[in-house]
Amino acid sequence: MAKGSVIINEDFCLGCGYCVEFCKKKSLTMSQDNYTSQGLLQANFSEPESCNACGLCVIMCPHFAIEVYKVI
Numbered sequence: 001m002a003k004g005s006v007i008i009n010e011d012f013c014l015g016c017g018y019c020v021e022f023c024k025k026k027s028l029t030m031s032q033d034n035y036t037s038q039g040l041l042q043a044n045f046s047e048p049e050s051c052n053a054c055g056l057c058v059i060m061c062p063h064f065a066i067e068v069y070k071v072i
């Protein structure tokens with residue numbers, strides 16, 4: 001069962017991919033067809049089952065685009 005829920009704000013995401021690179025659980029991927037409001041490919045929370053709510057993606061995102069909530 002998923003331990004975390006991630007929300008990515010497409011108005012803030014600039015598609016840099018840092019969150020994808022640093023997520024050890026492979027819960028995030030870069031979208032192939034989902035664009036930010038600025039026309040860039042954005043990160044997706046694509047594998048929620050593996051997320052452990054560690055919060056590393058929040059720390060690594062330079063654009064404050066990610067929120068993580070613990071699932072209880």
Ligand code: SF4
Pocket residue numbers: 004006022023024025026027028050051052053054055056057058068
């Ligand atoms: S909270 Fe941790 S496990 Fe979940 S998506 Fe972010 S970096 Fe990955």
Ligand code: SF4
Pocket residue numbers: 008012013014015016017018019020042043060061062063064065066
């Ligand atoms: S680190 Fe932030 S800005 Fe970069 S792809 Fe992830 S959510 Fe988007």
